[in-house]
Amino acid sequence: xxxxxxxxxxxxxxxxxxxxxxxxxxxxxxxxxxxxxxxxxxxxxxxxxxxxxxxxxxxxxxxxxxxxxxxxxxxxxxxxxxxxxxxxxxxxxxxxxxxxxxxxxxxxxxxxxxxxxxxxxxxxxxxxxxxxxxxxxxxxxxxxxxxxxxxxxxxxxxxx
Amino acid sequence: xxxxxxxxxxxxxxxxxxxxxxxxxxxxxxxxxxxxxxxxxxxxxxxxxxxxxxxxxxxxxxxxxxxxxxxxxxxxxxxxxxxxxxxxx
Numbered sequence: 418x419x420x421x422x423x424x425x426x427x428x429x430x431x432x433x434x435x436x437x438x439x440x441x442x443x444x445x446x447x448x449x450x451x452x453x454x455x456x457x458x459x460x461x462x463x464x465x466x467x468x469x470x471x472x473x474x475x476x477x478x479x480x481x482x483x484x485x486x487x488x489x490x491x492x493x494x495x496x497x498x499x500x501x502x503x504x505x506x507x508x509x510x511x512x513x514x515x516x517x518x519x520x521x522x523x524x525x526x527x528x529x530x531x532x533x534x535x536x537x538x539x540x541x542x543x544x545x546x547x548x549x550x551x552x553x554x555x556x557x558x559x560x561x562x563x564x565x566x567x568x569x570x571x572x573x574x575x576x577x
Numbered sequence: 578x579x580x581x582x583x584x585x586x587x588x589x590x591x592x593x594x595x596x597x598x599x600x601x602x603x604x605x606x607x608x609x610x611x612x613x614x615x616x617x618x619x620x621x622x623x624x625x626x627x628x629x630x631x632x633x634x635x636x637x638x639x640x641x642x643x644x645x646x647x648x649x650x651x652x653x654x655x656x657x658x659x660x661x662x663x664x665x666x
Contacts, residue, residue: 448630466634467633468620468632468634469630470628470631471628471630472629473627473629479620481614481616481617485614485615486614487614487615488611488612488615489610489611489612490608490611490612492609493608495608552614554607554609554610554611555607556607556608564606564608565606565607566607567609
């Protein structure tokens, strides 16, 4: 089986590959971390790796403190932004929505002070302990126009 | 001008009006994403029964390297790597 998961989503998979034929003396003999572009990259680029794991079981999602603290990417040209948390990767149960934050704010805490709990967590003051949540963001530009939401990403599991 | 010509003219003018509407040049695609979530320690992928290898890259750089570095100066490695490393796409 070959499966590629990104941010808790199955992005690609093949289940009909024979990785080793009848050779059973060894398992994995090498893992490559590399950047390859068939015809060469159009510009100089870099990629950073961290917390690299080789495991016989799926890893993740990340275990976050409860309440979780999140940091956003810098973005460009935004005047304000908002965040939401859901208990599923499709956003069927949105359980928290942040207040609108100014562009100077790069992070927030998912708690009642920074937003409102809703859905299955309406009236609560923190996320369910020991549960997986997905996040999404949107931004408002200088003209006051809101962007679409990002896809649900950055899954986290709250500490038990 | 019969009724169909009138209807056609109305449809055409409606289409031209729609075409002439100023388009919203503001991108609806957000430029931000979640960059990171503060983790608690230890994380479940820290060394355990299922973990074969783990590196948080926090080791001092003067320690023995744990990785084979690709040698771009070697002639056989110029131009994109060996066939065994090629990827499609």
